[in-house]
Amino acid sequence: MTPALSLQDVRKNFGPTEIIRGLTLDVMPRERHAIIGPNGAGKSTTFHLISGRIKPSSGSIRLNGAEITGMAPYEINRRGLSRSFQVTNIFPRLSVFENVRCGVLWSLGYRYSFWRFVDKLRDANEKAHAIVEEIGLGARRHAPAGILTYAEQRALEIGVTIAGGADVVMLDEPTAGMSKAETEQAVALIRKISEGRTLVMVEHDMSVVFGLADRISVLVYGQIIASDTPQAIRQNKAVREAYLGEEAH
């Protein structure tokens, strides 16, 4: 089976320092895959490389078997990969509904069209509506995104990310900074939206990681040192030494 996402010996250096040092990773379709690792291991950089925000220095990245290395973010997005951001990254002056609808438009083929009214696009509006309900922001649909609470913005972030119907969804620390109750809600949401999709996430909260992920990859100093089921990762000696050992309080 072709991996949904495949990285082969990806490297990235900023000046003389190499941040990603020969990263190789396969994510299978319909898999929930978590990337963990200590601070500064290069998790966010990996996300940026995959989603096209920065270009790798060398190596190859494939999406469903097709080469996407060095493409612009929008090109990668159009091929079915969508991501969220660690720092909330939405359209602050647009309403919640508009935010999600912006995420929907391209995938429904409306592209740059300026000859039809956006309010008359039944499919886009219905889809956006459904997603707004799904992420639990139905009551806030007309509020400008900039005035939402933090947890609401995080939910909206996920909503915008999945709106385009991408089959590979990448979430960057979706529960960071949330209270316990909020985290539980978020996990439920992630579980719901990741059904039938490939999910790649970076997460620090180990309960979230081990509760959600089918497989876990451990990133240390720009390399994947292990990639396996949660069960196996827990047992993995190298991981325990390099990572969990420090974190096991």
Add this chain to the structure above:
Amino acid sequence: MKKVFAGAVACLLLCGTALAADPIKIGFVDPLSGGGATTGEGGLKNLQFAVDIINNAGGLLGRKVEIIPLDNKVNPQESLVQAQKAIDQGARYITQGQGSAVALALTDFISKYNERNPGKEVLYFNYAAVDPALTNAKCSFWHFRWDASADIKMAALTNFMKTRPNIKKIYLINQDYSFGQAVRTLARDMLKTKRPDIEIVGDEVHPLQKVTDFSPYIAKIKASGADSVITGDWGQDMALLMKAGAEAGLQVDWYTYYAGGGGGPTAIKQAGLEHRVFDIVEGNANSAVESAQKSEAEFRAKYGIGLWYPRGMNEIAMFAEAVKKAGTADDVKKVASALEGMKITVFDGGEGYMRKDDHQFIQDMYLRSFGPLDKGAKFDEENTGWGWKEIARINSADTIVPTTCKMERPN
């Protein structure tokens, strides 16, 4: 907001209904704010001074003459709006002078306006825009010009240069727009016939009012070995050019159109170019007839600036004469016909007439140089202690250039 609109409503209604027939109104459309305001204000005061003389003598046909000042910001399009405002306020005469671009726009506008509004025609008096086109290719029955056009001035200037054998090499430097280009072509053509022995060692145009440092240009003039420079530059370009020339120790004679303009005298004095800068004008206060000198002194006492536009005095005097002759100020066709060919005694002395063929005023011209005031000379410029001295008087007959104007006269 509301206030503004209330004001707007009030103004528009008032402006619309203001058709008071009493005074004879002249719309003055020139810059009254921004960079061009100094010359615009000078023109306004000049004309106001002339109008006051008429009003103090009882007005025209028992009516007062009133000038409506309107600020056109030296913008041709804006000028048309302001001209329309003047017309709405009852003005049948528009006067303007600063900038040939505005003049061409206005003459075009007024021709069309008169064609579209028969019976409500408007005349256009031009006191300073010198583009030859205004009395040639684009001449109009409704336009009259009291300033000598660029070709007349060049004819006068070259007639003087003819008498100066020490001129051997000439450098032309002008602003890169139609007037500057006209000066450059005229100089070349006229020198070729009048002084074929003079070598033109440089012919430069520079961007209009955009150069901050003229020293590179001066270096070129210097390298060319020129002994004289002809320039139509005005305003800051003129001042900067003089300054850079003096700094580099450039020893040449400057033959100019507008060295006398605002800031020019200061720059010449600073540069120490004693009697090396010449300009060509239609009147020189220091050597004018007594009546003109008296008016000049009066004007200076009243306004603190020189009477820059003696032609403005001619304009208003002839206008008054024409209205009297026509017996009406409202039928401007009659006034225009009265003006055609009219002869008067020029403000600064001598005879002058409005040429019928193209509505160009013809009079004696004067070549002046700038330096420390002679004994008996009364007027200095910009408080420099230096003033203009008449070098030569060029007879009106020697300034005449043929016109290509084919005037269309209304029936």
Add this chain to the structure above:
Amino acid sequence: MSTGVKHFIAFAALAIILIALPKVFVSGSAHTMMSLMGIMIIFALSYNILLGQTGLLSFGHAVYYGLAGFCVAHAMNYIAREKIGVPLPFIPLIGAFAGLFFGALFGLISTRRAGTVFSMISLGIGELVASSALILRSFFGGEEGIPTNRTKFPPFFGYKFGPQIEVYYLIAFWCFVCIALMYALTRTPFGRMCNAVRDNPERAEFVGYSTQRVRFIAFVFSAIFAGVAGALATINFELMNSQSLGAGQSGLVLLMTYVGGVGHFIGPIIGGVIITFLQISLSDITKAWMLYFGLMFILVVMFSPGGVAGWLALHQPLLKGGRIFRLIPAYALALVPMAMLAAGLIMTIELAHRMLVDAQSDGSVMKLAGWTVDAAKAQPWMLAIGLLVCGALGLKLAWPKVREAFAAQSAEVAQ
């Protein structure tokens, strides 16, 4: 009421206003001014496609207005000369095409980047085109420009478009059409993505949109409508000259749009009307009008960055909630010191202007709002400074009350 009905009412009202205005303001200069307002409304709205909707600050928008104007002037002269049977009302389409062409040409260069780089390229292109206008004389006609004649066209239902009133209706028609089209544009998928790119260009890339492409298309649209405005200007003045594509005109459209308000569709319409009116009339009242323009701009930037429209929009919920009248006491309280402050400021400027600029030639006695005062005496200055200080202090005291009242009423409406 559904949105469709609301829009219908709004546009019907707009049409009625446009038709009725010349019957209310009947003088020739009023017609001239309203024609100009119509042109400037289109121009400012086209600018807001960039600034308000896509977040692109351009310092060279007049380039498209002016270049289209020149193309139209040449086209008009050509059509008149060759006696091609195109009636005048269709001419603005030529302007639109010219705008499209130059917008696409310069847009390719300038929309590759957003932010400061975009602003600087627009400044560079603006200077370049404006300077070239004086060099390339055969196309731009030197500084006197290209004159044309709007009456040399086949009559359109009997109209020759000589009189200003007929030109007004021509402009009003196109103004209506352009307002409708530009409003419609904001409600299309593309229009929404412009807002998205303005708000967060990075995220827009991650939902599948090329921000560069969005900017480019927005730029081209903006140039098209600027082209229509330029064409109407050529028809109106029967003249296009190089000042119309210079930095001054670009600054003017920025001023109009910003003072009107960039955050709302109606903002540039308000701005176009106010600024055009002031530009033509203010110079009749005071010679320091440019200073007032500059100060007004700074004050709007400092105290009401949403412009007039933003300020009005702030009150909309209160108006809907029927509580706007509750603000009257607080506003009346603030209005007194505000008026004092304004009066003091205006008086100071006028007195200073008199003393510094005119006193030498015209004496220090002047008329101020009907009163004759001597600017060389101490009393008027003391009055002016007194008004200024009292106004400022009073406003400082009164303003918290206004805020309080506003907050209280807003809170009640929200409930």
Add this chain to the structure above:
Amino acid sequence: MLQLVTFSTLNGVLYGMLLFMMASGLTLIFSMMGVLNFAHASFYMIGAYFGFEISRRIGFWPAFFIAPVLVGLVGALVERFGLRRVHKFGHVAELLFTFGLAFVIEELVQMIWGKLPVDYRVPPSLDFVAFRLFDTTYPAYRMFMLAVAVAMFVFLLLVLKRTRVGLIIQAALTHPGMVAMLGHDVPTVFMSVFGVGAALAGLAGVIAGPALVTQPAMAALLGPILFVVVVVGGLGSLAGAFVASLLIGLIQTFAVAINLSMGDVFGPAVANAFGDLGRVTVAQIAPIIPYLLLVLVLIFKPTGLFGNRES
């Protein structure tokens, strides 16, 4: 020819250094505060007028020292009571604020000192011929301007490389946003930077005033060129600003000396095909070459010659 080259080089370097005196302040302000100050050339103009006013009362040398300090104070006040207020509305608002400010300053200068050039002269102590080359003289005052500009450049370099303040500024140049984290009193730092930048422009004005004409349009004439310098050099790069200043100074000066048109190079046939464009000489378009350069640089290297930041 040699004469022309020598003097063009001298004039070009001088003009370039003058530009750099202003561009350095503009760059500092931009790097630290993210504001592209449209009113920067206005401070240059204020400097020239203050210089004029002080030197006609007390003399040129006091003016030389006092005027820049006063301009710096004006700049600090503008930052404190204007720009700081606008800061919260974002960079566009800040830019527009300075845009309006430039307008108001020009109007005020016109009101106070009139629309005509003022008589701001070279001080007698510097009013002599520095040297003579091929019978062309070079004024001492221009050499003095050059010396001041170079001295200021050296001073700036020393401050940046050798002092603590310099380190903070350098940190801000490379990592905008870092300053806030250094724990310094950010508003005061901003105010000082804006003040110092204005003072540098003021100094340029004081010394340029007598050589070029001191008049209300001087800011508007120079302002756009200044932007060209900092953008071409690379926003936020002092080295870039330096190189671009000299580059533009030299290009503009030398272009004036070239009388070539397309017709001269490719023959009249080609020139006629281009119409007006074919007949225009390089000298004629000298003052618009910087803008051409700006557009070209931004097309091929949007970050400028030395820059690495885009906004």
